[in-house]
Amino acid sequence: MRKLTVILTILAVFVAFQSSVFSQNKYIGKKGCVMCHSTEKAGKQGDIWQKSKHSQAYITLTTDKAKEIAKAKGIANPAEAKECLECHTLGKTVDASLLDSKFDIKEGVQCETCHGPGSGYKSMPVMKDKAKAIAAGLTDFKDPATIEAYCRTCHNEKSPTFKDFVFKERWELIKHPIPKSE
Numbered sequence: 001m002r003k004l005t006v007i008l009t010i011l012a013v014f015v016a017f018q019s020s021v022f023s024q025n026k027y028i029g030k031k032g033c034v035m036c037h038s039t040e041k042a043g044k045q046g047d048i049w050q051k052s053k054h055s056q057a058y059i060t061l062t063t064d065k066a067k068e069i070a071k072a073k074g075i076a077n078p079a080e081a082k083e084c085l086e087c088h089t090l091g092k093t094v095d096a097s098l099l100d101s102k103f104d105i106k107e108g109v110q111c112e113t114c115h116g117p118g119s120g121y122k123s124m125p126v127m128k129d130k131a132k133a134i135a136a137g138l139t140d141f142k143d144p145a146t147i148e149a150y151c152r153t154c155h156n157e158k159s160p161t162f163k164d165f166v167f168k169e170r171w172e173l174i175k176h177p178i179p180k181s182e
């Protein structure tokens with residue numbers, strides 16, 4: 001009997017592990033987020049992001065300035081080069097199989113670049129429960145230090161136009177809090 005319990009426990013742990021690690025969450029694209037995150041009450045994250053430079057990050061790679069920077073590095077087309085796309089879209093090279101058919105890299109540095117692939121956490125019951133959302137793939141930014149470190153995975157000297165990065169100042173330009181209900 002005890003042996004059976006042990007086997008069942010191992011099996012249960014294995015199944016749980018499999019579903020969390022092997023059922024890969026997919027990137028659904030910003031449209032799948034802003035449908036809920038655009039109202040006044042939610043905090044208009046969609047509008048704030050759209051007005052930020054992150055929404056233009058891919059478009060930037062199609063400009064003459066980008067082409068000039070790329071040319072100096074022997075890159076013909078920055079909008080197709082991994083060396084530029086890795087910071088101007090998802091922040092890392094993601095296997096194409098993890099991109100939902102609706103995902104559009106032209107939208108630049110999108111919600112899921114920072115918040116993690118959303119297919120698992122995008123539903124209302126999961127979103128309303130932070131712990132569940134994190135278990136389903138939402139990035140857990142534990143404290144400001146974790147956030148700054150994450151920004152610096154792109155805002156660093158590998159960026160051809162890098163000058164400096166003062167977290168507090170830059171965060172002010174992109175922050176998008178949920179309004180506190182009084």
Ligand code: HEC
Nearest residue numbers: 028032033035036111112115118122123124127128130178
């Ligand atoms: C079906 C509607 C819906 C969709 C779709 C949705 N969200 Fe949410 N989201 C919510 C609600 C509701 C909350 C909870 C708001 C609150 O606590 O006031 C939330 C909370 C969040 C939070 C804060 C979590 C916390 O508690 O710290 C983040 C971050 C977030 N959503 C990101 C996203 C991203 C990124 C996407 C797209 C991949 C997305 N959401 C899609 C409804 C949605």
Ligand code: HEC
Nearest residue numbers: 053054056057060087088090091109150151154170171173
């Ligand atoms: C995936 C890479 C990536 C990550 C992660 C990232 N950024 Fe950016 N960020 C960019 C790119 C690329 C641009 C330039 C977009 C353009 O001008 O086309 C940019 C531009 C900006 C700008 C506007 C330009 C400026 O210097 O005023 C601000 C502000 C900014 N980011 C803040 C942040 C903050 C704060 C974080 C962390 C919460 C962050 N970024 C995380 C890639 C990233």
Ligand code: HEC
Nearest residue numbers: 065066069070078083084087154155158159160161162163
């Ligand atoms: C390590 C991440 C990273 C890589 C790799 C990267 N960029 Fe950027 N890029 C950024 C960030 C972050 C910004 C925002 C400005 C800043 O702080 O450097 C930016 C801004 C820019 C800008 C706007 C600068 C301005 O002031 O108008 C251009 C153009 C650009 N990048 C072109 C490129 C090209 C072309 C490549 C590939 C050869 C490339 N970037 C590779 C992160 C990166």
Ligand code: HEC
Nearest residue numbers: 033034037045046049054109110111114141147176177178
């Ligand atoms: C450059 C990275 C970045 C991008 C792009 C981004 N976010 Fe965030 N977002 C963050 C960080 C960092 C926080 C703060 C997390 C914390 O304090 O725990 C945050 C917080 C939030 C919150 C919770 C705010 C609160 O008050 O608790 C919501 C909701 C959210 N983001 C939704 C979105 C949506 C929707 C998009 C796209 C339209 C988006 N974010 C784009 C980095 C980003």
